[in-house]
Amino acid sequence: MLRLIFTILPLAALACTTATAQTRTAPNQQLASKELNERVDALLKKMTLDEKVGQLAQYSAGWATGPNATELRYDELAAKGQLGSMLNVVGAATTNHYQHIAMEKTRLHIPILFGLDVIHGHRTIFPAPLAVAASWDAAAAETVAHYGAVEARADGIAWVFSPMVDIARDPRWGRIIESNGEDAYLSSAMARAWVKGYQQGDLGKPDSAAVSVKHFAAYGAAIAGRDYNAVDMSENQLRQVYLEPYRAAVEAGAATVMSSFNSLNGVPATANPFLLTQILRKEWGFDGFVVSDWGAVAELKNHSIGDGPTVARKALLAGVDMDMEGNLYGTVIAQQVREGKIPESTVDEAVRRVLRVKFALGLFEHPFTTPGPEYAATPERRAAARRVAEETFVLLKNDAMEGAGTLLPLSAKTKKVALIGPMADNQREMLGAWAVTGDPKYVTTLKSALAARLGDRLLYARGCELLSGEDGALLQREHFNEPPSAEKPLGIPDDAKTIAEAVETAKQADVVVMALGESSSWMEGEASSRATLGFTGAQEQLLEAVVATGKPVVLVVLATRPLELKWAAAHVPAILEAWSPGIEAGPAVSNVLFGDVNPSGKLPASFPRAVGQEPLYYAQLPTGRPAKGDLSRMPQVGDERFMSRYMDEDNAALFPFGWGLSYTRFSYGQPTISRTDIPVKEVMATRAPLTTVGVDVKNTGSVTGTEVVQLYLRNTAASVEQPVRELKGFARITLTPGEQKHVEFPLGFDELNFYSAENKRTVEPTTYKIWVGGSSLAAAETALKVVE
Numbered sequence: 001m002l003r004l005i006f007t008i009l010p011l012a013a014l015a016c017t018t019a020t021a022q023t024r025t026a027p028n029q030q031l032a033s034k035e036l037n038e039r040v041d042a043l044l045k046k047m048t049l050d051e052k053v054g055q056l057a058q059y060s061a062g063w064a065t066g067p068n069a070t071e072l073r074y075d076e077l078a079a080k081g082q083l084g085s086m087l088n089v090v091g092a093a094t095t096n097h098y099q100h101i102a103m104e105k106t107r108l109h110i111p112i113l114f115g116l117d118v119i120h121g122h123r124t125i126f127p128a129p130l131a132v133a134a135s136w137d138a139a140a141a142e143t144v145a146h147y148g149a150v151e152a153r154a155d156g157i158a159w160v161f162s163p164m165v166d167i168a169r170d171p172r173w174g175r176i177i178e179s180n181g182e183d184a185y186l187s188s189a190m191a192r193a194w195v196k197g198y199q200q201g202d203l204g205k206p207d208s209a210a211v212s213v214k215h216f217a218a219y220g221a222a223i224a225g226r227d228y229n230a231v232d233m234s235e236n237q238l239r240q241v242y243l244e245p246y247r248a249a250v251e252a253g254a255a256t257v258m259s260s261f262n263s264l265n266g267v268p269a270t271a272n273p274f275l276l277t278q279i280l281r282k283e284w285g286f287d288g289f290v291v292s293d294w295g296a297v298a299e300l301k302n303h304s305i306g307d308g309p310t311v312a313r314k315a316l317l318a319g320v321d322m323d324m325e326g327n328l329y330g331t332v333i334a335q336q337v338r339e340g341k342i343p344e345s346t347v348d349e350a351v352r353r354v355l356r357v358k359f360a361l362g363l364f365e366h367p368f369t370t371p372g373p374e375y376a377a378t379p380e381r382r383a384a385a386r387r388v389a390e391e392t393f394v395l396l397k398n399d400a401m402e403g404a405g406t407l408l409p410l411s412a413k414t415k416k417v418a419l420i421g422p423m424a425d426n427q428r429e430m431l432g433a434w435a436v437t438g439d440p441k442y443v444t445t446l447k448s449a450l451a452a453r454l455g456d457r458l459l460y461a462r463g464c465e466l467l468s469g470e471d472g473a474l475l476q477r478e479h480f481n482e483p484p485s486a487e488k489p490l491g492i493p494d495d496a497k498t499i500a501e502a503v504e505t506a507k508q509a510d511v512v513v514m515a516l517g518e519s520s521s522w523m524e525g526e527a528s529s530r531a532t533l534g535f536t537g538a539q540e541q542l543l544e545a546v547v548a549t550g551k552p553v554v555l556v557v558l559a560t561r562p563l564e565l566k567w568a569a570a571h572v573p574a575i576l577e578a579w580s581p582g583i584e585a586g587p588a589v590s591n592v593l594f595g596d597v598n599p600s601g602k603l604p605a606s607f608p609r610a611v612g613q614e615p616l617y618y619a620q621l622p623t624g625r626p627a628k629g630d631l632s633r634m635p636q637v638g639d640e641r642f643m644s645r646y647m648d649e650d651n652a653a654l655f656p657f658g659w660g661l662s663y664t665r666f667s668y669g670q671p672t673i674s675r676t677d678i679p680v681k682e683v684m685a686t687r688a689p690l691t692t693v694g695v696d697v698k699n700t701g702s703v704t705g706t707e708v709v710q711l712y713l714r715n716t717a718a719s720v721e722q723p724v725r726e727l728k729g730f731a732r733i734t735l736t737p738g739e740q741k742h743v744e745f746p747l748g749f750d751e752l753n754f755y756s757a758e759n760k761r762t763v764e765p766t767t768y769k770i771w772v773g774g775s776s777l778a779a780a781e782t783a784l785k786v787v788e
């Protein structure tokens with residue numbers, strides 16, 4: 001038997017209780033360095049007030065990723081030293097153009113910092129972040145981030161607006177695609193990996209990019225899943241769940257943070273001293289700078305907290321150092337300093353923070369970008385994109401077929417395969433949302449990949465568009481880059497006709513692969529909230545019509561959001577969740593369908609049975625009346641009528657957090673624990689692990705497979721009630737057929753603490769129930785007592 005010991009990195013490296021300014025440590029040593037700060041101060045001394053304020057202004061001069069501020073003359077601003085940063089300006093030629101003005105025409109030669117939404121790759125587009133989280137593989141996130149930084153730097157961009165680490169527990173919110181899903185522990189692990197991949201622990205490397213951790217804070221909890229909406233939650237919930245991934249990213253050295261659009265408990269996040277000064281700077285020791293989200297400083301006027309000058313002042317005093325495309329700092333801050341309404345020292349401190357990052361990035365020494373060859377999707381980059389994509393797919397369902405094994409993997413000998421659906425041959429949609437610099441021409445679709453594998457054994461029908469009616473026609477035009485014109489009238493899709501054609505195609509095949517989903521360019525990402533979560537357009541009818549042929553159907557879902565798959569789960573034998581896979585979509589999906597690669601992804605967010613269950617997540621707080629089937633249900637009697645449940649739907653997810661099948665099977669032994677009783681004082685005194693949960697995991701199937709072993713805890717007697725289960729450890733292990741490995745999870749303060757009623761991290765005498773398994777339904781159980 002192989003013994004494998006996993007050291008799970010502790011969640012945090014700071015003090016146990018809320019740190020004070022005195023105990024503050026600097027997570028990013030480069031930004032805190034004495035030498036760097038001396039350079040910053042020396043420069044600051046030479047700056048006029050207008051030049052200082054200029055460092056705090058950021059404008060978008062390329063395209064817009066939000067409503068534009070006034071049209072400005074950027075060359076002029078740059079020449080006056082009033083343009084500290086730009087976004088959406090891409091490419092060596094354009095960035096160098098502005099940089100030459102800043103470096104050559106201004107008094108102090110302060111370089112411009114160019115930022116961009118590099119979210120899941122820059123030119124080489126990888127799977128969307130939620131998909132990367134489904135790999136439960138920090139190395140995958142690091143790879144995506146690293147390629148993103150390398151390619152961004154080649155385009156003059158030294159600052160990426162990533163990672164987005166908002167906890168997302170409501171898939172109505174379209175921005176769930178940019179998140180790591182619903183769980184604080186998984187999101188924190190991924191947050192650290194994204195930061196590491198972009199910054200490489202050294203901002204000065206020519207291929208490192210400064211990150212912007214966003215959106216601070218709790219943006220993902222927008223009420224009713226509606227984008228930009230208010231957030232209202234307890235401080236306890238905020239700290240224990242929502243703030244954890246941002247904290248992880250800051251502790252990993254994040255150079256900048258982006259404030260969010262939402263208000264939090266009645267105070268807009270962009271003018272929130274509790275978030276931006278108390279927590280971020282005093283408690284976490286953050287030395288980088290805070291940029292507002294797009295226009296968010298100006299939008300404070302809509303939050304009714306004052307007129308332009310007032311909201312700019314409030315934002316700056318709260319801790320927003322840079323105004324993104326708001327056109328307010330640049331126009332109203334200097335005057336208020338002159339009038340004595342804002343202390344100049346506040347401006348100085350904000351400028352210091354911005355300059356620190358510019359110096360750390362080496363922009364003063366290397367302000368320009370050397371023009372390089374045009375981007376090409378090299379075999380090496382394609383291979384990286386494919387490998388990551390293959391790790392992200394989640395096999396949701398895989399039934400055995402009558403008299404045979406499971407439907408997937410498909411046999412190489414299958415005579416005829418029908419590929420059907422609007423996602424089957426759709427280059428644009430494979431890129432996913434937030435692929436601003438991705439070019440669809442580099443995408444290999446599933447149709448191309450299957451054609452290469454099967455030749456004339458592949459049949460194809462598009463079946464329908466992603467949307468019906470005029471919207472469907474417009475979207476199709478967009479996909480093929482054909483704007484509507486008078487000469488070429490819109491061809492409104494004829495769903496009935498195309499579905500009938502698809503049914504005929506299906507009838508000629510032995511197996512049908514259906515590629516359905518959601519338009520990532522239209523329905524996912526920012527400003528893409530949905531009130532329903534089904535397939536759009538006529539896709540559900542298409543699916544039902546094809547299933548009605550009686551042919552075995554494999555459904556490949558290409559949507560980076562938990563969709564409502566209830567009908568499919570009941571009627572389709574095999575379902576593969578493939579998200580938005582990026583430029584290697586086709587080869588990656590094809591490799592998994594035919595078993596060249598064994599799927600190993602696990603859901604980072606619960607899939608609902610019905611949209612009315614949202615927000616749906618496994619780490620629910622307990623109720624006094626848990627319904628049948630709830631994770632927290634104790635043996636008890638009660639009239640089911642009066643339980644916490646829906647009259648018309650189960651409480652449980654259709655596919656729960658952590659879920660994902662494999663082409664092999666894994667069995668779990670009885671978990672053991674090295675120490676069963678630990679005094680509370682001992683736990684409070686150290687960050688070191690104090691006990692270890694061990695479990696044997698065996699591959700009992702016939703092919704090699706990778707399992708994500710997950711550990712969940714429940715604190716059964718805390719002074720503040722705790723979730724029914726919380727993930728506190730995971731490990732990816734690969735096992736050959738018959739192989740067994742012993743996996744160990746260390747437990748200590750980091751895993752056992754919770755936030756007290758006073759919002760301090762603490763541990764109390766209690767019993768922790770502990771489960772280990774392959775999903776949040778894990779059943780193998782042990783326990784740990786923390787004693788007086």
Ligand code: BGC
Nearest residue numbers: 065066117161214293294526
């Ligand atoms: C988004 C941010 C993004 C910014 C710049 C905003 O609308 O919320 O996530 O980084 O635009 O494009």
